[in-house]
Amino acid sequence: MFDIIIIGAGPAGLTAAIYARRAEKTVLVLEAKSYGGQIINTPDIENYPVCPHISGFDFATGLYEQTKALGAEFVFEKAVDIINGEKIKEVVTEKGKYQGKTIIIATGSENRKLGVDGEDRLIGRGISYCATCDGAFYRKKTVAVVGGGNTALEDALYLSDIAEKVYLIHRRDTFRGEEATIKRLKEKTNVEFVLNSTVTSLNAEKRLTSIEVKDKDGKVTQLFVNGLFVAVGRIPETQNFGKTVNLDESGYVVAGENCITNADGIFVAGDNRVKSVRQLVTATADGAIAATEAVKYINQF
Amino acid sequence: MAVIKVGKENFESEVLNSEKPVLVDFNANWCGPCKMLKPILDEVAEERSDVKIVSINIDDEDELAEDYSVYSIPCLVLFKNGAEAKRSVGLIPKAEVENFINE
Incomplete structure (x- = not known):
């Protein structure tokens, strides 16, 4: 069993992993695709403190290496469900089940589609x-x-x-x-x-x-x-967690700046949380807060 | 086998005339998702001998990109017997790359 299972290896999830590891908690990061999240699409990040210019790829790779060096474990599987037990929580993926004392949902968001016939077939063809x-x-x-x-x-x-x-x-x-x-x-x-x-x-x-x-x-x-x-907006990737945590009408996980959801021991971080500013810096900030709250929770376990 | 860099001059010999199926990775240096995909393709290339994996830089090889209507990268195109069999656009994890080749 892990102390903290983090779902999503974008900037929020990886920052949470750094804070959790520095608090000497065991960490599993589950990721459906590859580390980095949507920031890897950004050619040049110009608004992150101390980095006047860094590519999204370099940012994501640096963050991933830092997290790994601190001893977080990674499994590349898509989380499809959470079983929210009182003491033991389980994240169900397409391939297996992982147990943790706490969970941080940091799944981010994806592009909203237009919903016009033929759209999927024409991705990359116009x-x-x-x-x-x-x-x-x-x-x-x-x-x-x-x-x-x-x-x-x-x-x-x-x-x-x-x-x-x-x-x-x-x-x-x-x-x-x-x-x-x-x-x-x-x-x-x-x-x-x-x-x-x-x-x-x-x-x-x-x-x-x-x-x-x-x-x-x-x-x-x-x-x-x-x-x-x-460019018709983004939708939070929270479809699989709606029965575990409260979502707002747009699908964002309801939690304040403390990243604490309505479900005990389950936290949220990043673009999938209800908030007004969705930026790299607010995602990493959420990661730090969610991990710190998770550590607090575990220490009272 | 390592991933081979392919251009206009060897596209015919390496891709179209290949006995094995060829997975062509259209990419560019400025494309983040392409850079994420690269180590995945390197691994698959090392592990499998039933498929050849080649890399085409679309900035150097704009004619090839145009000829094959590549308008988003990363773009994986699987060639069988000299013809496009299927394609996948965007970064996909290793398991999906393998499925893409297998199916």
């Missing part, structure tokens, strides 16, 4: 969820970005310097993102706003060739695009 990752493939091409938040606005701005033309499609006529970014976008001659509109269909042969958008009056327009960048 559909992308990461402009900074895939933008370079669309040099001098026509692309569309769909979404109304900061990510969509920043993606459109980023792509406007690469692509010939960028459509920015949003279902409302006002954006949730920063005013400064909107202003810069409006100054771009190759960005066209397609407002009060939703993407209703994806047309493709071998790859995406055009999309159809429908405006609020029901008028359908066909846009010829080589790429569609989907």
